Amino acid sequence: MARIWILGGGLVGCGWAAAFAGGGHQVVVIDPAPELATRLARVWAEGQQALAQLGRLVPAPQAPVPVVSAADAGPAPDLVQEALPEQLALKVPALAALEPHLRPDTVIASSSSGLDPAQIAAALQRPERLVIGHPCTPPYLMPVVEICGAAGTEPAALDEAEALYKSLGKTVLRLNRPIAGHLVNRLQAALWREAVHLAAEGVASLGDIELAVNEGLAPRWCFVGPTGVFHLAGAEGGLQRCLDALGPEFERWWDELGTPRLDPWTRQILVQGMAAHDPRPVAQIAQDRDQRLSRLLTYLQANTVSAPDAPEHPR
Numbered sequence: 001m002a003r004i005w006i007l008g009g010g011l012v013g014c015g016w017a018a019a020f021a022g023g024g025h026q027v028v029v030i031d032p033a034p035e036l037a038t039r040l041a042r043v044w045a046e047g048q049q050a051l052a053q054l055g056r057l058v059p060a061p062q063a064p065v066p067v068v069s070a071a072d073a074g075p076a077p078d079l080v081q082e083a084l085p086e087q088l089a090l091k092v093p094a095l096a097a098l099e100p101h102l103r104p105d106t107v108i109a110s111s112s113s114g115l116d117p118a119q120i121a122a123a124l125q126r127p128e129r130l131v132i133g134h135p136c137t138p139p140y141l142m143p144v145v146e147i148c149g150a151a152g153t154e155p156a157a158l159d160e161a162e163a164l165y166k167s168l169g170k171t172v173l174r175l176n177r178p179i180a181g182h183l184v185n186r187l188q189a190a191l192w193r194e195a196v197h198l199a200a201e202g203v204a205s206l207g208d209i210e211l212a213v214n215e216g217l218a219p220r221w222c223f224v225g226p227t228g229v230f231h232l233a234g235a236e237g238g239l240q241r242c243l244d245a246l247g248p249e250f251e252r253w254w255d256e257l258g259t260p261r262l263d264p265w266t267r268q269i270l271v272q273g274m275a276a277h278d279p280r281p282v283a284q285i286a287q288d289r290d291q292r293l294s295r296l297l298t299y300l301q302a303n304t305v306s307a308p309d310a311p312e313h314p315r
């Protein structure tokens with residue numbers, strides 16, 4: 001059992017707390033916000049339910065404990081999972097103030113979606129212990145965690161973070177160098193750019209663009225990635241045949257993809273289109289997503305390919 005401190009108990013911090021506590025670790029969440037205890041209790045309840053369904057809830061887990069400051073957090077942790085707002089001006093001084101409460105070998109993992117790890121670690125005495133540990137939300141449910149370090153990061157810090165995430169059953173993707181958005185969000189940003197372009201150009205309703213992904217792309221993507229799709233599209237000739245046949249055509253499409261801006265007019269189209277497509281309150285959409293997602297992930301977990309020549313990570 002590791003000791004984990006979560007710095008910042010918002011959407012991501014509370015989700016991380018549920019993931020670590022449900023995986024059998026001792027968790028303290030540090031955040032002076034008055035609503036922390038209520039939010040953490042709610043996310044912990046939702047997280048336990050989801051983890052139990054996935055078969056990933058340890059027997060008799062210890063609930064994560066909310067505290068106002070590091071001085072109240074008890075013995076120094078093995079890992080700090082930083083989940084402060086995405087602002088260098090906030091993360092840098094907060095981590096520098098936290099460091100005296102840590103051990104020299106504590107790993108500091110930042111949840112940052114796009115900041116440079118070298119800059120996040122700039123004011124630390126031991127910048128070599130800082131890594132990026134970026135979850136998909138909700139962190140107790142989604143399998144992927146992306147990790148990477150700066151040029152000066154100790155490989156051991158990355159190894160220790162990876163081992164802890166794997167203890168939660170996570171699929172850890174290790175980037176060779178930092179890049180804004182890591183893998184998942186960069187890919188998401190590329191697709192969203194075109195979705196915004198199509199909506200802004202009035203090519204289809206925002207609802208139909210959403211469905212093109214929900215029902216046209218997403219089901220296959222559980223099993224084959226964006227290149228794997230085209231490996232299969234090449235039939236018996238695989239990816240090579242597909243590249244020969246469709247490569248020039250795809251290059252023509254790439255040249256035509258949109259480069260929209262999120263100006264007031266485009267924002268209005270998106271917000272109105274979203275309201276028309278799904279008028280439910282956000283909390284209800286999120287609850288519905290999480291319930292269905294945990295059923296889907298349970299299915300995927302139980303149905304990994306087990307043929308002798310199957311790859312190690314078939315999903």
Ligand SMILES: NC(=O)c1ccc[n+]([C@@H]2O[C@H](COP(=O)([O-])OP(=O)(O)OC[C@H]3O[C@@H](n4cnc5c(N)ncnc54)[C@H](O)[C@@H]3O)[C@@H](O)[C@H]2O)c1
Pocket residue numbers: 007008009010011012013030031032033082083084085086087090094111112113114134135136137
């Ligand atoms: N929202 C997402 O979907 C998502 C997904 C993956 C990663 N991330 C990353 O996770 C991080 C957190 O994002 P979020 O959406 O949870 O933000 P959030 O605004 O919901 O939560 C941030 C929390 O930090 C607290 N906080 C602020 N200053 C503090 C301090 N000095 N000490 C302790 N707590 C403090 C706030 O009270 C708040 O509860 C960001 O770096 C973001 O890029 C976000």
